[in-house]
Amino acid sequence: MLRLDLNNLFSERIGPEGIDWPAMLAAHARSLEVARDALLERKSNPEAFLGWIDVPEDTETLRRVLRYRQANGWVEDLVVLGIGGSALGAQAVSAALGNGSVRLHFVDNVEPEPIIGLLRTLEPHKTLVNVISKSGSTAETMAAFLVFRQWLELAVTDWKKHVVVTTDPAKGILRPYAEAEGLTAFEVPPSVGGRFSVTCPVGTLPLAFAGVDLESLLAGARKSNEQARGALEHNLPAQTALVNHLFSQRGKNIVVFMPYSTRLRYLPDWFVQLHDESLGKMRDRQGNEVRTGTTAVRAIGTTDQHAQVQLFREGPRDKLTTFVRLLAPSENLEIPAVKGLEGLEYLFGKSFFELLDAEAKATAHALAKAGQPNYTLALEKLDAYNLGWLLQHLMWQTAFLGELWNINAFDQPGVELGKEYTYALMGRKGWETLAQELKAEGVE
Amino acid sequence: MLRLDLNNLFSERIGPEGIDWPAMLAAHARSLEVARDALLERKSNPEAFLGWIDVPEDTETLRRVLRYRQANGWVEDLVVLGIGGSALGAQAVSAALGNGSVRLHFVDNVEPEPIIGLLRTLEPHKTLVNVISKSGSTAETMAAFLVFRQWLELAVTDWKKHVVVTTDPAKGILRPYAEAEGLTAFEVPPSVGGRFSVTCPVGTLPLAFAGVDLESLLAGARKSNEQARGALEHNLPAQTALVNHLFSQRGKNIVVFMPYSTRLRYLPDWFVQLHDESLGKMRDRQGNEVRTGTTAVRAIGTTDQHAQVQLFREGPRDKLTTFVRLLAPSENLEIPAVKGLEGLEYLFGKSFFELLDAEAKATAHALAKAGQPNYTLALEKLDAYNLGWLLQHLMWQTAFLGELWNINAFDQPGVELGKEYTYALMGRKGWETLAQELKAEGVE
Numbered sequence: 001m002l003r004l005d006l007n008n009l010f011s012e013r014i015g016p017e018g019i020d021w022p023a024m025l026a027a028h029a030r031s032l033e034v035a036r037d038a039l040l041e042r043k044s045n046p047e048a049f050l051g052w053i054d055v056p057e058d059t060e061t062l063r064r065v066l067r068y069r070q071a072n073g074w075v076e077d078l079v080v081l082g083i084g085g086s087a088l089g090a091q092a093v094s095a096a097l098g099n100g101s102v103r104l105h106f107v108d109n110v111e112p113e114p115i116i117g118l119l120r121t122l123e124p125h126k127t128l129v130n131v132i133s134k135s136g137s138t139a140e141t142m143a144a145f146l147v148f149r150q151w152l153e154l155a156v157t158d159w160k161k162h163v164v165v166t167t168d169p170a171k172g173i174l175r176p177y178a179e180a181e182g183l184t185a186f187e188v189p190p191s192v193g194g195r196f197s198v199t200c201p202v203g204t205l206p207l208a209f210a211g212v213d214l215e216s217l218l219a220g221a222r223k224s225n226e227q228a229r230g231a232l233e234h235n236l237p238a239q240t241a242l243v244n245h246l247f248s249q250r251g252k253n254i255v256v257f258m259p260y261s262t263r264l265r266y267l268p269d270w271f272v273q274l275h276d277e278s279l280g281k282m283r284d285r286q287g288n289e290v291r292t293g294t295t296a297v298r299a300i301g302t303t304d305q306h307a308q309v310q311l312f313r314e315g316p317r318d319k320l321t322t323f324v325r326l327l328a329p330s331e332n333l334e335i336p337a338v339k340g341l342e343g344l345e346y347l348f349g350k351s352f353f354e355l356l357d358a359e360a361k362a363t364a365h366a367l368a369k370a371g372q373p374n375y376t377l378a379l380e381k382l383d384a385y386n387l388g389w390l391l392q393h394l395m396w397q398t399a400f401l402g403e404l405w406n407i408n409a410f411d412q413p414g415v416e417l418g419k420e421y422t423y424a425l426m427g428r429k430g431w432e433t434l435a436q437e438l439k440a441e442g443v444e
Numbered sequence: 445m446l447r448l449d450l451n452n453l454f455s456e457r458i459g460p461e462g463i464d465w466p467a468m469l470a471a472h473a474r475s476l477e478v479a480r481d482a483l484l485e486r487k488s489n490p491e492a493f494l495g496w497i498d499v500p501e502d503t504e505t506l507r508r509v510l511r512y513r514q515a516n517g518w519v520e521d522l523v524v525l526g527i528g529g530s531a532l533g534a535q536a537v538s539a540a541l542g543n544g545s546v547r548l549h550f551v552d553n554v555e556p557e558p559i560i561g562l563l564r565t566l567e568p569h570k571t572l573v574n575v576i577s578k579s580g581s582t583a584e585t586m587a588a589f590l591v592f593r594q595w596l597e598l599a600v601t602d603w604k605k606h607v608v609v610t611t612d613p614a615k616g617i618l619r620p621y622a623e624a625e626g627l628t629a630f631e632v633p634p635s636v637g638g639r640f641s642v643t644c645p646v647g648t649l650p651l652a653f654a655g656v657d658l659e660s661l662l663a664g665a666r667k668s669n670e671q672a673r674g675a676l677e678h679n680l681p682a683q684t685a686l687v688n689h690l691f692s693q694r695g696k697n698i699v700v701f702m703p704y705s706t707r708l709r710y711l712p713d714w715f716v717q718l719h720d721e722s723l724g725k726m727r728d729r730q731g732n733e734v735r736t737g738t739t740a741v742r743a744i745g746t747t748d749q750h751a752q753v754q755l756f757r758e759g760p761r762d763k764l765t766t767f768v769r770l771l772a773p774s775e776n777l778e779i780p781a782v783k784g785l786e787g788l789e790y791l792f793g794k795s796f797f798e799l800l801d802a803e804a805k806a807t808a809h810a811l812a813k814a815g816q817p818n819y820t821l822a823l824e825k826l827d828a829y830n831l832g833w834l835l836q837h838l839m840w841q842t843a844f845l846g847e848l849w850n851i852n853a854f855d856q857p858g859v860e861l862g863k864e865y866t867y868a869l870m871g872r873k874g875w876e877t878l879a880q881e882l883k884a885e886g887v888e
Contacts, residue, residue, distance in 0.1 A: 007886060084750025109706040109747050110803070112777040112796035140746055142788050143779045143799055150780045173787040180784055194750070253762055254698065254739055262553040273751035280755025293760045295698055297741055302584055303553050305862060306528025306638070307717035311724025314858035316737045318697055333556040335587045336594045340624055343617040344586050346872035352556035355587055355870065359554070362865030365887050369861065414758035417813065418749060421806030426799065428790035442451060443809050 001380040002224075002389050003327075004236050008368035009243065009375055024246075025232055025239065032238045035403030040229065049410035051191030052395055055199045056221035056388070061187070062214055065201055068164070068184065069208035075102055075128040078209045079118070081144045082132035082202070083108045085194020086166075088273055089391070090206040092266040093198065097384055099211035107144045115144065124155035124162070128209070132166040132202055134188045136174030139422065166201050193410055195274045196395055199388070213384040220388025228396040237396030240322075243375060244397070245404045247320040248294050252373075255294045256312060259324035260301035260360040263382060267324070268298035271394055278398045278409035285406050293405075294320075302359045309363060313370045321367060321374035324390070325360045328381045329353040445824040446668070446833050447771075448680050452812035453687065453819055468690075469676055469683065476682045479847030484673065493854035495635030496839055499643045500665035500832070505631070506658055509645055512608070512628065513652035519546055519572040522653045523562070525588045526576035526646070527552045529638020530610075532717055533835070534650040536710040537642065541828055543655035551588045559588065568599035568606070572653070576610040576646055578632045580618030583866065610645050637854055639718045640839055643832070657828040664832025672840040681840030684766075687819060688841070689848045691764040692738050696817075699738045700756060703768035704745035704804040707826060711768070712742035715838055722842045722853035729850050737849075738764075746803045753807060757814045765811060765818035768834070769804045772825045773797040 009019055025032075042048035080087060087108045094104050105118055129152065131145045152159035165185040167174040178185040186201035197203060199221050204214050228237045244255060255275065257268045275296040284290050299308050301323070312319060335355070337348035347355070360376075367374050377393070379386040402409025424434035425444070438444060453463055469476075486492040524531060531552045538548050549562060573596065575589045596603035609629040611618040622629040630645035641647060643665050648658050672681045688699060699719065701712045719740040728734050743752050745767070756763060779799070781792035791799070804820075811818050821837070823830040846853025868878040869888070882888060 083747060086750075088751065109744070110796045110800045111704075111706045112773050112800075113775055114706045115796060116775055116777055137787065138750075139791065139799060139803075140750075142785070143791050143796060146779050146782050146785070146788065146791065147777065147796075149782060173785060177784050253760060260555075262555045262558045269751070276752045276755035276759070280757075280759030282758040291760070293755070295741060295755060295759065295762070297739060300553070303527060305859060306530075306582075306584075307532065307713070308720045309862065310856045310858040311720035311737070311739060313724075313861070314726035315720070315724030315739065316697060316735070318739070329556050331557055331560055333560055333591065335590050338590050338593060340621050341586070341590070341617060343581065344590065346867065346870050347583065347587050347590065350870060352554045352559065352587065352591075355583060355866075356554045356556075358866050358869035359583075359862070361887055362869055363862045365882070365885070366862040366865055370858075412754045414754040414814075415749060417757070418753065418803070418807045418810040421810055422799075422802050423790065425802035425806055426790050426794060438809065441809070443805055 002236060002386065002393060003378040004239060005376040005378055006243070008364050009373045022233070025242065028242055029232055031404060032232060032235070032242060032400070035400050036228065036235070036238060038403055039399055046191040049191055049193045049196070050399075051189045052193075052196035052199065053225060055189065055192060056218040056225065056392065058200075059218070061201065062204060062218060065186065065204045065208050066214065068205070072128065074126065075209060076126035077103045077105060077122055077128070078206060079105045079107060079122070079127060079129045079148065080132060080206050081107050081129060081141050081148065083138060083140045084273060085197055086132040086134075086138070086141065086202055088195075088266070088270040089198025089203040090210075092264070092270040093203065093207055093212055093217070093387060093391075094210040095266045096261075096263045096382060096387055097210070097212045098207075101211050102209040104206055104210055108140070110140045110143055115147065119147070119151055124152055127152075128162055128164060130164050130166060130205060131174070133174060134168050134172065134194060136167050136172035136177070139419075164205065166205060195277055196410075198270070198391055216384035217388035220385040220390075221392035223385075223389045224392035224396060227393075237393050238400050240375070240377070240393070241397045241400030241404060244294070244320065244401055247373060248292060252318055252320045253292070253294055254297055254319040256297045256299055256308075256319055256321040257324075258299035258301055258304065258321060260356055261324070261326060261382065262300065262303070264324065265300055268296075268300070270391075272296040272298055274394060274398050277412050279401055279405065279407065280414070281407040282414070283407075285408060290405070290407060301363060302356065305359065305363055309367075312372060313367055317371060319372060321372065323360065323364055323374060323376040325357070325376050325378045326382050327378050330382060446680060446830065446837060447822040448683060449820040449822055450687070452808050453817045466677070469686065472686055473676055475848060476676060476679070476686060476844070479844050480672065480679070480682060482847055483843055490635040493635055493637045493640070494843075495633045496637075496640035496643065497669060499633065499636060500662040500669065500836065502644075503662070505645065506648060506662060509630065509648045509652050510658070512649070516572060518570065519653060520570035521547045521549060521566055521572070522650060523549045523551060523566070523571060523573045523592065524576060524650050525551050525573060525585050525592065527582060527584045528717060529641055530576040530578075530582070530585065530646055532639075532710070532714040533642025533647040534654075536708070536714040537647065537651055537656055537661070537831060537835075538654040539710045540705075540707045540826060540831055541654070541656045545655050546653040548650055548654055552584070554584045554587055559591065563591070563595055568596055571596075572606055572608060574608050574610060574649060575618070577618060578612050578616065578638060580611055580616035580621070583863075608649065610649060639721055640854075642714070642835055660828035661832035664829040664834075665836035667829075667833050668836035668840060671837075681837050682844050684819070684821070684837070685841045685844030685848060688738070688764065688845055691817060692736060696762055696764045697736070697738055698741055698763040700741045700743055700752075700763055700765040701768075702743035702745050702748065702765060704800060705768070705770060705826065706744065706747070708768065709744055712744065714835075716740040716742055718838060718842050721856050723845055723849065723851065724858065725851045726858070727851075729852060734849070734851060745807060746800065749803065749807055753811075757811055757816060761815060763816060765816065767804065767808055767818060767820040769801070769820050769822045770826050771822055774826060
């Protein structure tokens with residue numbers, strides 16, 4: 001159960017009389033319905049990259065993933081070679097819900113020392129390498145794959161058993177390579193972009209090894225689909241998209257995403273990518289320059305009360321904060337009394353969850369009192385069902401915002417130039433002219 | 445050796461003729477010199493919280509820390525109970541330079557499940573608990589201490605050997621408790637605030653167990669002191685403070701901090717606290733309202749090229765980015781050629797560091813080309829000396845910015861209200877009236 005609590009938006013009065021949310025929602029009903037209908041209509045077009053909507057319905061692929069996991073009980077370490085959308089979803093969910101039976105390692109950078117360290121520590125006989133790249137051309141992931149493939153080949157008798165590929169069903173260079181070598185391969189549906197891929201094998205394959213209840217994760221995601229397709233008064237993603245839209249129109253260019261949970265510590269990183277890469281666009285669908293936009297900022301409660309909250313409260317009023325709060329713990333712990341530390345008496349006999357919860361409420365209220373608007377997404381508890389619901393909710397929210405802003409939330413043209421410069425600097429064939437241009441500009 | 449590369453500021457022309465940095469610096473020489481002199485003059489006043497400047501000179505305290513570490517060779521797991529400034533420095537430096545001989549665990553939140561998990565996994569006989577709180581009243585840290593103390597008492601014969609306290613030499617409730625119980629205790633100098641405490645025992649004690657070369661870390665910090673006290677043309681902290689100041693004046697309200705290194709993955713978190721808590725202030729020293737300010741955003745290269753760089757390049761022009769780049773690896777790794785993957789030929793035979801370095805340069809240049817200003821702090825390599833230099837540099841930069849903005853960079857008044865609400869919600873004696881008020885406002 002996902003609940004939306006808008007109480008702390010009040011200090012920043014959106015309407016003239018404070019917030020009358022049903023009225024506000026009614027005033028924007030038309031544009032939200034147009035957005036929803038446009039998304040559902042475009043869904044059948046694979047070029048629209050809306051495949052993530054239907055992926056949670058695909059229980060056949062999930063069964064194949066689970067069979068593969070069951071057939072490979074020998075795995076003790078799973079190395080995920082993936083970056084950005086190919087890593088962040090599994091990272092966030094495994095940190096929240098993984099049972100630790102298989103250790104997950106994410107190679108999401110090319111700094112040599114950590115890779116060398118990992119190769120020295122891992123036992124190849126017990127290691128499975130999952131290389132994830134939709135295009136098969138991601139430089140970081142493929143560089144790592146070249147090294148890990150060789151490492152396995154030199155150390156085990158059948159290296160192919162130790163590699164599983166997740167890539168496009170047809171395009172790119174990994175698919176033909178997997179076929180030629182007879183490697184097990186799973187599909188990234190062509191209509192699913194990296195940052196929307198957590199419920200397809202990009203996320204589910206590593207998460208199966210992490211011991212996450214994937215049926216429930218997908219069931220939760222389907223619950224958000226139900227809301228997103230339905231009437232506005234129960235359409236949480238449309239509602240949170242509207243809140244974000246209204247505050248961005250009022251000049252807030254920063255959105256803070258702050259779960260009160262260490263287990264959810266990587267969820268903000270996943271959200272930051274989802275938000276920034278989807279919504280950070282220079283041109284709208286008609287090619288007009290976009291002049292506004294919001295930047296997502298990662299925070300964790302209570303931890304960041306001692307790091308960022310000073311600024312969130314007293315700093316410039318340029319922020320809208322989303323809190324994520326759990327309504328109940330999975331397991332609780334009592335704070336014992338200790339003689340000689342009576343100054344802490346107010347903690348004695350209370351529970352850690354009570355303290356966490358009090359601080360979450362206190363911070364949200366203190367921000368509101370300072371005129372810093374915020375709202376809370378409350379999860380009944382932290383399990384696969386509720387987390388799946390939250391993930392899909394945030395994907396829908398992002399899609400709705402893209403529609404409200406009339407931008408394509410499903411491409412990422414802005415990363416191309418950096419890739420081209422990298423090719424030129426790495427001396428790739430065909431990029432000699434650009435390399436010369438860069439040299440003339442002092443970059444070599 | 446720390447180097448400043450301002451080449452990629454050019455696209456956002458600060459001066460009418462593009463950037464003429466020496467001239468720009470000369471134009472602001474007076475205010476920077478006033479700032480430096482004010483900081484150095486206030487240093488002798490403990491209430492000014494400038495103790496961090498002289499801490500790296502205090503080799504006597506460091507010797508005591510190292511003796512304690514040597515006398516406790518039995519430790520296999522070190523649990524740091526600390527939050528915010530009591531955790532972030534040691535976390536950043538140990539991730540970058542720790543040798544893994546002792547495992548460090550940071551308890552920096554009060555979510556019950558991760559604490560329960562840690563208590564179940566740790567072997568008490570081999571565990572040392574370092575409780576770090578200057579005031580001894582930090583709710584999260586002290587709640588964790590109450591639990592860990594009891595856990596040790598029940599499991600080992602001499603629990604006091606397994607606890608080491610880092611706190612104020614006189615104030616607060618931890619100091620008298622440590623004395624009454626005969627616990628080993630180290631000092632947080634009264635003139636050093638949490639976010640400036642990495643070179644005092646708050647940072648050095650855990651880092652001694654992590655195997656970090658602390659003499660070199662402090663020597664590096666002293667090198668930055670030398671620069672900060674010296675003439676402007678070699679005063680890197682004054683210069684980066686000026687860059688930040690000029691762009692904030694031009695409406696950039698977001699500063700991105702992006703090292704190209706997985707080993708430096710927690711450095712942005714440390715910087716975010718340093719920046720946000722120091723500079724996010726509502727009032728200047730005269731009590732006037734401050735209307736501007738900047739929010740720090742965490743990023744890691746290359747990883748965030750696949751998450752945030754789309755927005756950094758194509759999104760709103762509201763950002764100034766600081767890159768941190770390493771000029772040489774500690775150890776490198778070659779990318780092997782693989783038959784069947786000739787599409788990756790440009791990577792064959794190259795090294796991981798070459799790829800990392802090319803991507804760092806490519807991204808910085810691509811941002812500049814899009815009119816997104818950025819500069820680079822280049823470290824000769826990632827070792828204790830250079831990292832100590834960088835940490836102290838960033839502390840000085842923050843202090844200079846506080847002076848340029850005429851705010852107190854060394855307090856954090858904005859976190860008080862949240863603490864008071866927490867006391868009220870936790871039913872602490874003396875907070876009944878506030879609890880009633882909160883209830884009337886719907887918070888309970």
